[in-house]
Amino acid sequence: MPAESLFSPVSLGAIECPNRIVMAPLTRARATEQHVPTEMMADYYAMRADCGLIVSEATAVDPLGMGWYRAPGIWTQEMVDAWRRVTDAVHEAGGRMVCQLWHMGRLVLPDYLGGELPIAPSAIAGEGETFAPRPAGDDSHFLPMKPYVVPREMDAADIARALESYAIGAANARRAGFDGVEIHAANGYLIDQFLQSKTNHRTDGYGGDVNGRTRFLAEVIGAVCSEIAPDRVGMRVSPTSERKGMGDENPDALTGAIGSIAQKAGMAYVHLIEPIASGFMEKPDRPVMDKLRAAYSGAVIQNGSFDAQTADEFIAAGQADAVSFGRPYIANPDLVTRFRQSLPLAEADFDYAYVGDEKGYIDYPDYAGS
Numbered sequence: 600m601p602a603e604s605l606f607s608p609v610s611l612g613a614i615e616c617p618n619r620i621v622m623a624p625l626t627r628a629r630a631t632e633q634h635v636p637t638e639m640m641a642d643y644y645a646m647r648a649d650c651g652l653i654v655s656e657a658t659a660v661d662p663l664g665m666g667w668y669r670a671p672g673i674w675t676q677e678m679v680d681a682w683r684r685v686t687d688a689v690h691e692a693g694g695r696m697v698c699q700l701w702h703m704g705r706l707v708l709p710d711y712l713g714g715e716l717p718i719a720p721s722a723i724a725g726e727g728e729t730f731a732p733r734p735a736g737d738d739s740h741f742l743p744m745k746p747y748v749v750p751r752e753m754d755a756a757d758i759a760r761a762l763e764s765y766a767i768g769a770a771n772a773r774r775a776g777f778d779g780v781e782i783h784a785a786n787g788y789l790i791d792q793f794l795q796s797k798t799n800h801r802t803d804g805y806g807g808d809v810n811g812r813t814r815f816l817a818e819v820i821g822a823v824c825s826e827i828a829p830d831r832v833g834m835r836v837s838p839t840s841e842r843k844g845m846g847d848e849n850p851d852a853l854t855g856a857i858g859s860i861a862q863k864a865g866m867a868y869v870h871l872i873e874p875i876a877s878g879f880m881e882k883p884d885r886p887v888m889d890k891l892r893a894a895y896s897g898a899v900i901q902n903g904s905f906d907a908q909t910a911d912e913f914i915a916a917g918q919a920d921a922v923s924f925g926r927p928y929i930a931n932p933d934l935v936t937r938f939r940q941s942l943p944l945a946e947a948d949f950d951y952a953y954v955g956d957e958k959g960y961i962d963y964p965d966y967a968g969s
């Protein structure tokens with residue numbers, strides 16, 4: 600049998616994909632200030648519908664977990680209706696799309712919470728700073744930056760509310776017409792804060808050893824799978840990432856535990872950020888991919904600094920079932936065609952990655968210039 604390639608079909612759980620090119624989730628902040636998706640988002644995603652699967656930008660399930668100016672949410676009916684226009688446009692263009700369910704935990708600035716503190720497994724601040732909301736009347740291009748704050752440690756009621764928010768988010772994603780959901784357990788957000796030992800100092804059943812630290816993730820998966828069949832539920836993890844003050848004492852063991860949970864739940868896929876070159880995130884000294892594969896027999900999407908050739912090599916070698924592309928998708932709506940025909944890629948203008956409207960968003964032409 601010939602080796603699989605980037606262009607051969609693949610099943611990610613129940614989601615049948617015509618090729619193995621996945622559009623990675625990309626926060627682009629083109630929703631309204633009230634976090635409602637806009638028409639330009641439908642255009643943007645529909646242009647990219649020929650990939651195997653689109654993973655939406657991170658989409659907040661709860662206003663308490665939303666700390667990104669003009670990023671979308673999915674906790675109100677208005678948001679569900681607006682997302683329905685996006686998924687309809689993607690389906691009409693022949694595509695498939697899952698919703699990345701997001702809670703930012705400690706990385707929400709109090710500016711987004713009416714001055715209240717954000718919540719997290721432990722009262723430990725994120726490292727660095729982030730975008731604050733745009734002050735009224737401010738017309739500068741870039742948003743102001745502010746440092747992360749020390750969050751409030753979550754109590755049992757906070758945990759119960761967060762789990763309920765994920766279940767509601769999953770139900771809303773289903774009602775909005777998504778083909779499934781991806782639980783965002785990567786990049787230092789709430790679930791990752793529970794997973795990694797540097798940010799979880801709890802002494803109750805949600806902390807301590809790797810079983811305790813993965814309990815919240817397992818419960819989120821349970822909550823989400825009460826609304827959507829597990830073969831339409833994926834998750835994204837970055838167990839070796841140390842960005843924003845993350846870190847784990849034993850990423851191998853953590854990854855194995857995550858894989859076991861995915862296996863037990865029968866999840867559609869695990870989306871692993873493990874860059875093969877430094878860039879968006881550092882290339883890890885000790886990759887954990889094999890630990891995931893040893894514990895989980897479902898589909899794995901690999902991510903991080905891939906190009907068509909390296910992705911094809913990984914797939915042919917059976918090291919990945921699919922590969923996702925983030926930054927290349929910003930300026931190349933026709934990435935699948937460019938890869939297929941070995942055409943050069945356009946460069947993105949990162950000044951418009953996280954701010955702006957149509958410019959730098961839906962005005963990148965395909966290679967033929969349309």
Ligand SMILES: Cc1cc2nc3c(=O)[nH]c(=O)nc-3n(C[C@H](O)[C@H](O)[C@H](O)COP(=O)(O)O)c2cc1C
Binds near residue numbers: 625655872904924927
């Ligand atoms: C502008 C931008 C926005 C991003 N937004 C998200 C996001 O919403 N959710 C997420 O899980 N990762 C997000 N990422 C990370 C990407 O999905 C991806 O992991 C990263 O860009 C590395 O892949 P690449 O080398 O193909 O770009 C973002 C990255 C960029 C550059």
